[in-house]
Amino acid sequence: MTATGIGAPVRRKEDQRFVTGQGRYVDDFNRPGQAHACFLRSPHAHANIRSINATAAKAMPGVVGIFTGEDLAADKIGGLICGWMIHSKDGTPMKAGPHPALAQGKVRYVGDHVAVVIAETLAQAKDAAEAIEVDYEVLPAVVEGPEAQKTSVQIHDVAPDNTVFRWHLGDKAAVDQAFAKAARVTTIDLVNNRLVPNPMEPRAALGEYDPGTDNYTLYTTSQNPHVARLVLSAFIGVAPEHKLRVIAPDVGGGFGSKIFIYAEETVCVWAAKKVKRPVKWTSDRTEAFLADAHGRDHVTHAEMATDEDGRILGLRVQTVANLGAYLSTFASSVPTYLYAPLLSGQYDIPAIYCEVDGVYTNTAPVDAYRGAGRPEATFVLERIVEKAAREAGMDPAKFRKRNYIKKFPHQTPVIMTYDAGDYHASMNKALEAADYKNFGKRRRESARRGKLRGIGFSSYIEACGIAPSQAVGSLGAGVGLWESAEVRVNPTGSVEVLTGSHSHGQGHETTFAQLVSDRLGVPIENVSIVHGDTDKVQFGMGTYGSRSGAVGMSAIAKAIDKVIAKGKKVAAHVLEASEGDIEFKDGKFTVAGTDKSLDFASTALQAYIAHKFSGQELEPGLKEGAFYDPTNFTFPAGVHICEVEVDPDTGVTKIERWTAVDDFGIIINPMIVEGQVHGGIAQGVGQALLEGTVYDKSGQLVTASYMDYTMPRANDLPSFQVGMTVTPCPSNPLGIKGCGEAGAIAAPAAVINAITDALGHEDVVMPATPQNVWRAAQRSRMPMAAE
């Protein structure tokens, strides 16, 4: 390992500009003549729009234009799309209602887009929005998934019972048989609380139209600018694909919420042509609460069958997934194919059957949020496993070990083929690091102080490196999920990598450069990573699902291999040797068995000056592209152990210890990986203890600011003990599994398992706020000090 190669804890190259305020985010871009957009949003959760009167508003100072859904329809601008087709059990396709970028006749959630006002200044746009008169016929609303299936409220005409699909996965008969021979059946009812994504940088869009060239440009906060361009052109029809440039510059966090193609971006690029001015919109924080796609929101009943020895025989899961008022870009895939195939976890479970109903409600759309389906699956499985162990009177670590998969590859009953792992190794290392054997001593010590101490496990798995295109295509995906890269070597030997992955905090400028430095022997400072611009990068599927390492870097590795192969040809001509005798090592092309060599930079120069070979023999230049389509998902897995102390008098839960042992395969930069683990745990703890999105019965979002929605802070978290085990991933050339979502997937179950252990009963809801825990603690038996 070199100081900057694979495995080195290189400091993030991009942080210099981020921490000195030199980052360039969408809102930092200002175009000549730019006007500002303000979206008039529905104050009602559900209403027919009888009329919109903008006459007075249009006459207000500075107003450039006011548009409604009628104007979009007149220009034949299509609705927003959901790119993953799900079929119900009965074979019928999902029932997706229309999703216009600006409401057409009806609003379906508080924050729904009614009109856009474009004015010289933002203040003028806001004032004019205030003056638009909308005559609403208010309709009854429904906000909870299970209730939406029973109510007379009808949100979309196409979806009776507000049900988009009734989907299932697995073998029902096999599960019924497993339950028939079970010694014990454990049941659990869970609510996976709805979350607001809260990236530090809110969404923003700046649309521009050049009448001279008929070109459109959209600066936007996107995790996948090429996907945005494809959807905006091919489906929504704002501009032809070759005439639309999408630029996603520095993006300050996304957690999934910036994958999707939203109304605001669509309207800004469309309106730029209408008003012949660049149009900018930057979300304020309350708009982000209202209109960013939310995460989670599942209501689940699960049952687990076990034998006398605590071996799992079968698992049955029924989930109602609240999808919100419209189907967001990947909304249908999250509670289905990103959820149920993970229900086998790390366990050898012979039979699994999962039913999921996807349901419309009068709430913000719900889509992928850090982990996307996998945290929901892990929460169900790890909660019920812990409960099953308790009911069997078994140590939860021992119960897990008894059921762990030991042989690979392992075919689960729910699609996935796990390729590699060593679950016992992670558990053993975690137990040691958590000082599990002395937990009882610590619990007694807490009890002496009147406190309840508990310990909780989460033995998670995730499917990352999303995804083999054929496989996801067969499951309903509208796109392939490969990645592309281009490696441009300059005549001076410096290297530019153009990648379809998009960094919005992951540190690609560092890790991707480490790969190049490692493979080509080029100093890391001579490598630049270019991403986020459809005019520069050939194509890309973007960053989500912990795919940038496993898929994005594999594409780069493939292009690097081609560069080396071409470099060998160039070197062979220069060194007057046969191509087969050229070896590439430590940044030098060498004639095998001799001291004749050409360093990488000289080879690059020779490739460009082309003096040593003719054009018939070899093309000049040194630039290669690659598309990499993975052959399987990757399966990062690990064990997180959370130890809490609950104060039964105040309900405050303090996390005393956090131990994480993860297997991410080969690691490029351990410092960045550890940072990802820390961030993921913090987000998962946020969900477990603090974050809860509340709509009241009438559909008003009453947690729409940081006054009412609590994010985790440093003092809510302990110092994490993070450890690794490594089984390289066999399905990609780098052996990478992915690490971006692990903490958020593992953490909620670990926290709630620890709290329920402390309380001595299972009845605590998430988020386990002091109020919820205090209520639960009133039902707990106070442990005796001498216990």
Place this chain on the structure above:
Amino acid sequence: MAMTMQGEVLLPAGRDRVWAALNDPEVLKSCIPGVQELEKTGDTEFRATAKVAVGPVKASFKGVVTLSDLDPPNGYTISGEGQGGVAGFAKGGAKVRLEDAEGGTRLAYDVNAQVGGKIAQLGGRLINGVAKKYADEFFANFAKSLSPAENAA
């Protein structure tokens, strides 16, 4: 979101006078905090504009106020619906009952209202406190308008 509030207040005047004042737009206008316009548009209907502040949300609400269940001089239901632009909306009503009491008239009120939009998003936790404050202010003004000192002046 729903907002409810109940209370009663002792007013220093006889029931008939209280009833008359409750139906007098000029009295109401001078007593309702933040009211800018209150114009009688029919026997039981008023047009109103009021400035309201709930926490960080300040808005001018425009709407219609109607009186129903008229039972002079025992009580009525006053209801209204107002639009506050991007601040949201408010609608609801109050049942008002009058009865004789020692020293004057006891007025009991029972408010049930719905608010939505920004006022609910940002002001949710504050709304009951603000409503109570507005009510207290109204009844303080109203009691003052009925007091003998006020009439003498």
